[in-house]
Amino acid sequence: MTGTPGAEPFDAVDVIRTKRDGHPLEAAQIDWVVDAYTRGAVAEEQMSALAMAILLRGMTRPEVARWTGAMIASGERMDFSGLSRPTSDKHSTGGVGDKITLPLAPLVASFGVAVPQLSGRGLGHTGGTLDKLEAIPGWRASLSNAELMAQLEDVGAVVCAAGAGLAPADKKLYALRDVTGTVESVPLIASSIMSKKIAEGTGALVLDVKVGSGAFMKDLDAARELARTMVDLGTDAGVRTVALLTDMEVPLGRTAGNALEVRESVEVLDGGGPADVVDLTVALAVEMLAGAGRPVPEAEVRAALGDGRAKDVWRRMIAAQGGDPDAPLPRARERREVLADRSGVVTRLDAYAVGIAAWRLGAGRSRREDPVQAGAGVELHAKPGDEITAGQPLLTLHTDTPARFERASAALAGRWSVDDAGSAGPRPLVLDRVG
Structure with missing residues (x-):
């Protein structure tokens, strides 16, 4: 519906046509369509059409800024100025096996900087932080503003769902x-992320913009465009914002899936875990601490992962939200191995294929109302650069639903390679910095 005839200053179809035909939207059109969609005067199918037009036609910088402002204006703004410590936050544009928030939030908090990490659920082939943490028995994602503020003051780190009052236009x-x-639309990604982060009220923000097959941004130039757009939006709003462009050609770590990734994150907090997860966690923590005005040398940040400081904050953070940090994590009822068909060096393991496989196994959702399986996902036994023997497991697929194995295996077919010799080596983990 478009509201009562004559009661609305614009017509949704006219706004859709404007963008469909490649013209910039006027500021008043943007303000109206975001507000009208939030209150139900613009129908879902109409916003779907407009979103597709934006994806295909793009937006100018002034349009993106106005769209972001309209999303912020749709709800409340939080204020952390009453806390006894500065705030810093991180946002990832989404990747496969990207469990970095889990060790990162308690790591940064262990140095006296509060981390209000308002996170989301699975989007497309990438996992959602809240879905991962809900694999922990008893843990709850929803906190009131009062609970959030109290936990930030007491523990220093919160990972929770954004309240309904924070950028409700974006939630829809x-x-x-x-x-x-x-x-994949750059204007919609940028405005979605930055409307929430600016409304959230954090003092500093570090953006982890993924680049590669497992990311929404497949090439470096597109990722730089997104990073620059978001950094400019944040800076103009008074938030100290920087972005790291990081590699997502292969999955991060050795797991993709909810409980699987929690288990791996705890390994990192115990001083172990995969080197790429540790290195990216440390790199982002260094940026977050510097942005909050509490710079810490990299070696000291890395040490906090091994000496128990970050793990102590993790345990308190999980317990504060009703979770049992000592409870066994769910495991899928069924497993199937994908075996190497020859001996050699793994030269390719496509992150997108792994993400789709995890999604099809039940770790993600096809519709917004779908449940996810806590134990579902993909476990990686070898990554590019690793030697493997014919018949050795390359991957293990986990699910509660054996019927899902076939489609998950199909997603992986032809998306990994084993050769006699490896290449020059993997790409650097951090590809660039913007801001």
Whole structure:
């Protein structure tokens, strides 16, 4: 519907046509359509059409800024100025095996900087931080503003769902993009992320912009465009914002899936875990601490992962939200191994294929109302650069639903390679810095 005839200053179809035909939207059109969609005067199918037009036609810088401002204006703004410590936050544009928030938030908090990490659920082939943490028995994602503030003051780190009052326009649009093929739009990604982060009220923000097959941004130039757009939006709003462009050609770590990734994150907090997860966690923590005005040398940040400081904050953070940090994590009822068909060196393991496989196994959702399986996902036994023997497991697929194995295996077919010799080596983990 478009509201009562004559009661609305614009017509949704006219706004859609404007963008469909490649023209910039006027500021008043943007303000109206975001507000009208939030209150239900613009129908889901109309916003779907507009989102697709934005994906295909793009937006100018002034349009993106105005769209972001309209999303912020749709709800409340938080204020952390009353806390006894500075705030810093991180946001990832989404990747496969990207469990970095889990060790990162308690690591940064262990140095006296509060981390208000308002996170989301699975979007497309990438996992959602809240879905991962909900694999921990008893843990709850929803906190009141009072609970959030109290936990930030006491523990120093919170990972929770954004409240319904924070950028409600984005909450509706985020779910819609997931099921209409419009996730990859740079203006919609930038405004979605930055409207929440600016409304959230954090003092500093570090953006982890993923680049590669497992990311929404497949090439470096597109990722730089997104990073620059978001850094400019944050800086103009008074938030100290920087972005790291990081590699997502192969999955991060050795797991993709909810409980699997929690288990691996705890290994990192115990001083172990995969080197790439540790290195990226440390790099982002260094940036977050510097942005909050509490710079810490990299070696000291790395040490906090091994000496128990970050792990102590993790345990308190999980317990504060009703979780049992000592409880066994769920495991899938069924497993199937994918075996190497020859001996040699793994030269390719496509991150997108692994993400799709994990999704099909039950770790993600096809519709916004779908449940996820806590134990489902993909475990990686070898990554590019590793030697492997014919018949040795390359991957293990985990699910509660054996019927899912076939489609998950199909997603992986032809998406990994084993050769006689390896290449020059993997790409650097951090590809660039913007800001």
